[in-house]
Each structure stands twice: as structure tokens, then as C-alpha cells.
Amino acid sequence: MERGNCFHCTVSILDIDHFKKYNDGYGHEFGDFVLKEFSQQSRDRLSEKTIFARIGGEEFCIVAYFGSAETATDELQGALDLVRDMQL
Known part of the structure; x- marks a missing residue:
């Protein structure tokens, strides 16, 4: 069979590490801000064709198709770096 x-x-x-600690310590309004900011920055960083969804609490799912495994690794590493570098 020929591959297309x-x-x-x-x-x-x-998963946003230690989110519950910040949410409890700074209040739910701050927690909501963090989730919204994280979501917006993640969407801005990812391709329009990528599905980005909150699946619970501070957990998110990214579903994406890439032309190569290397491209997938680069894109997802970029998203991870974004999370690590967020200043709130």
C-alpha cells in the first residue's frame, strides 16, 4: 500500500504545577486570571489548527498534527517554554 x-x-x-497553592493563597480571582492568561498565551503560541482545551482544574490538552516528529517536538517545546517563562 502506498503512503500519502x-x-x-x-x-x-x-498541568500548571502548584496551581492549587496559588489559587488558595491568592484567591480564586487570581487563579481565574492565571488560567485565562495561560490559555490566551498558549493559543497565541500554537498553530490555528491545534486544538487546545482545558480538561479540568489546571490541566490542559493539546492535540495537533505536524508534518514531522521534529516539528512536533519544536512546537510543543515552545509551548512548554512559554509556560515556564510566564510572569504573573
Whole structure:
């Protein structure tokens, strides 16, 4: 069987470490701000074709198709770096 275009599908789960501590310590209004800011910055960083969804609490799912495994790694590493570098 001949292969056509091959795309790599990735499903990634992101979790904001220690979110409950910040949410409890600074209040739910601050926690809501963090979730909204994280979501917006993540969407801005990812491709329009990428599905980015909150799946619970401080957990998010990214589903994306990439032309190569290397591209997938680069894109997802960029999203991870964004989370690590967020200043709130």
C-alpha cells in the first residue's frame, strides 16, 4: 500500500504545577486570571489548527498534527517554554 501525506498526531497534557497553592493563597480571582492568561498565551503560541482545551482544574490538552516528529517536538517545546517563562 502506498503512503500519502504522512502527519504526526500528538496528544499532550499540560498541568500548571502548584496551581492549587496559588489559587488558595491568592484567591480564586487570581487563579481565574492565571488560567485565562495561560490559555490566551498558549493559543497565541500554537498553530490555528491545534486544538487546545482545558480538561479540568489546571490541566490542559493539546492535540495537533505536524508534518514531522521534529516539528512536533519544536512546537510543543515552545509551548512548554512559554509556560515556564510566564510572569504573573
